[in-house]
Amino acid sequence: MTNLPDLPATVHYEQRGAVAIIRLNRPDLRNAADSATSHAVHHALNHAEADDSIGAIILTGTGDRAFCSGMDLKEAGRVGAGTGLVPGAGFLGITERNCPKPLIAAVNGAAVAGGMEAALACDLVVASQDAVFGLPEIKRGMVAFAGGVQRIARALPRQKAFEIIFSGAYYGAAEFQALGLVNRVVPQDRVLDEALALADEILANSWHCLRLAKQLHQVARDGTLQQAIDWGHEHGAALMNSADSREGIAAYNQGRAAGFSNGTAI
Template structure:
């Protein structure tokens, strides 16, 4: 273990109902090797299985890099791709279905696989000095574990192609303007703002949060009529659950109280 790092490349801590998974290889700009990828995968599985955890934050040590992608030193020694996990992808994130909200707290450069991680998250909060990009093209490679594909699904063609084909970095403010980052905040406020956003999510019934996320994932690639039909097919769970009935009753009770006081 190097100074400031962690033996397994990542660790998890808790803040109430939020699990915070931290990449801990600042001396390598939080590049992900095979050991780190397996460690993050295990931590996410543990957080998913823990009923007391309602949301997961992914961040990193230091202020220079969130994640610089795969560990090129390891790749040069044993070949690329050892940080890819079947069914989970790069760093155990980019190709897996996660039922709980996943929030990236981007404390520095998020490039290559680092950007692919961000694109796989549900929400992204970035420090104002953070940069993003897919520099693989400059090294004769392509970001194939979700980077190109998610940009194709989320951005207009010209905006996506600029990121993909130039490999040039983009600042946090531009990423927010493109709709790929939710909030840009001063670096010292990054974790506080991220936890505040997580708190807004967790203020809602967890079953509704989980079902809304699942419906979004099911519907985003469907034609609108099929997406609407998918919602109707799930209506009993979405609108007639114990939580939804309690929410309707509470809302009706508050309205009645207001009327009585008028």
């Protein structure tokens, strides 16, 4: 296990090939995040984003009980609610982050409260078949304002969204997969391996295009269709006429695998 030298023991950082794995390491507290842990994840994400050898990032938790159970309520009891919020980046430094690289949640157990908000902030979600999701803040006199309500509102029809928001109930991984909120459901001991396989699958493509596709998706999600089409035209050269596009076309015509400039400047 490699680690960044200035991370606390509550967060582990590991690089496997072109993938950074950031792991919450508070299994005795169901990987709840206090302020120090949340800021450490934020630091690890910053490091992974800045490292050109990293193409994708996986967020996961230690153990088989929880991915993340949200903010540390014991700390909140001492200093007030809202612990774990990084200014400008949200809970765990992720729920308000605009990460340029593919971000995968490997949900190894319960992803509830801020943990569900963090999972929803990822681009792809691989979940254990025993994982549960939920926004129980409403049961504690709070509202999941760090991205949970907002992303559920965008992702689901009104009635189902309000059921999840108003009830504070827990939902199984299979149900969230049926709703389109989870990509793959696997046995618990396969979660990280499946997330790594998914990362390898997407990283076989042009990293340059993966980042541009994320930007275009965000424009399409947040603006009008015409704004997204206009953005495509404005960035047409980068989208369609780069070194990677020329290599991809040449590889197709020559019947070989493309050798994209992944991890290097394009």
